[in-house]
Amino acid sequence: MKFCFGVLNKSRLLAVCVAVAGLNILGTGDILASKKATTIIGEKPETMPWTAKIMELINNGNAQKGAAIAKEHNCKKCHGKTGISDENDTPNIAGLTRAYAFKQMFDYKYGRRNDKDMRKRCGKISDQNIADIAAFYADQKSEPMMGIKASKTVPVLAVTGDKSRQLLACDICHNKNGTGRGLLVPLIAGQKREHFIDTMTAYKESDRSNDDFGVMRFIAEKLSDEEIEQLALYYGSLPLEE
Ligand code: HEC
Numbered sequence: 214m215k216f217c218f219g220v221l222n223k224s225r226l227l228a229v230c231v232a233v234a235g236l237n238i239l240g241t242g243d244i245l246a247s248k249k250a251t252t253i254i255g256e257k258p259e260t261m262p263w264t265a266k267i268m269e270l271i272n273n274g275n276a277q278k279g280a281a282i283a284k285e286h287n288c289k290k291c292h293g294k295t296g297i298s299d300e301n302d303t304p305n306i307a308g309l310t311r312a313y314a315f316k317q318m319f320d321y322k323y324g325r326r327n328d329k330d331m332r333k334r335c336g337k338i339s340d341q342n343i344a345d346i347a348a349f350y351a352d353q354k355s356e357p358m359m360g361i362k363a364s365k366t367v368p369v370l371a372v373t374g375d376k377s378r379q380l381l382a383c384d385i386c387h388n389k390n391g392t393g394r395g396l397l398v399p400l401i402a403g404q405k406r407e408h409f410i411d412t413m414t415a416y417k418e419s420d421r422s423n424d425d426f427g428v429m430r431f432i433a434e435k436l437s438d439e440e441i442e443q444l445a446l447y448y449g450s451l452p453l454e455e
């Protein structure tokens with residue numbers, strides 16, 4: 214598949230690439246079997262391959278193009294025009310880093326993260342266009358959750374953790390006030406409450422298992438439903454200023 218890199222826009226060669234990709238994955242039953250899926254990888258990678266090529270692709274994502282592609286795929290139907298969703302169970306995606314949004318879409322595309330709607334959509338988008346879309350949403354402003362009163366008590370788990378359960382404070386990784394750290398630990402401040410609870414429960418039950426090294430599964434499986442709910446309320450209602 215390597216020879217396909219850099220020629221994806223030329224429709225004649227594209228047909229060859231798609232055919233080769235199709236042969237590679239025949240029989241896996243994976244979303245890649247979709248004829249429309251094109252990739253610079255060419256086979257289903259075990260985990261997100263953080264190669265120089267992928268990083269280059271992400272860094273070169275074109276936000277303007279991304280806006281047009283997002284429009285074409287009607288992402289706003291669920292995530293709102295600028296990545297702030299109206300529904301409590303649909304995540305806000307405004308302000309996620311390019312690398313994080315890219316990874317999540319990539320994981321849906323390659324079947325490492327489950328969600329029928331997202332898998333179907335991402336399966337039809339080329340890796341290049343995923344990078345463009347990620348660049349667009351990274352430029353949008355995130356917002357705190359509306360209509361929910363900020364919890365007065367700061368959960369101990371958020372800032373201190375719990376040694377007896379080997380739980381690090383969430384803020385150690387997600388940054389003070391859940392604003393995200395580095396490229397791959399996401400912003401969780403302002404995240405929709407129901408999505409937060411759903412995704413933490415999915416980690417807890419290993420229904421979501423695309424977290425590298427099982428970092429979130431290890432944590433979530435030790436949390437009670439009440440603790441998850443309290444954390445969802447706390448982070449969801451946080452103002453986004455540092
Ligand atoms: C039919 C509704 C729907 C549409 C349309 C949709 N999404 Fe989603 N999206 C969701 C839901 C629901 C989730 C959370 C699913 C889960 O729990 O895995 C999600 C998750 C995501 C995530 C991961 C967010 C996170 O915090 O982990 C990203 C990124 C994303 N969508 C981007 C997009 C883009 C870009 C498009 C357009 C190409 C799109 N979505 C179209 C409903 C939708």
Ligand code: HEC
Nearest residue numbers: 304370381382383386397398399409412423424425429444
């Ligand atoms: C050791 C570092 C670390 C700690 C501690 C940690 N997280 Fe995470 N968290 C991550 C990483 C990395 C991801 C992204 C995983 C992936 O790629 O899907 C993540 C993802 C998440 C997500 C998914 C966001 C979304 O919209 O998809 C939520 C919610 C979350 N963490 C909440 C928490 C909470 C609450 C705590 C504390 C109880 C916590 N995390 C502690 C590293 C950490």
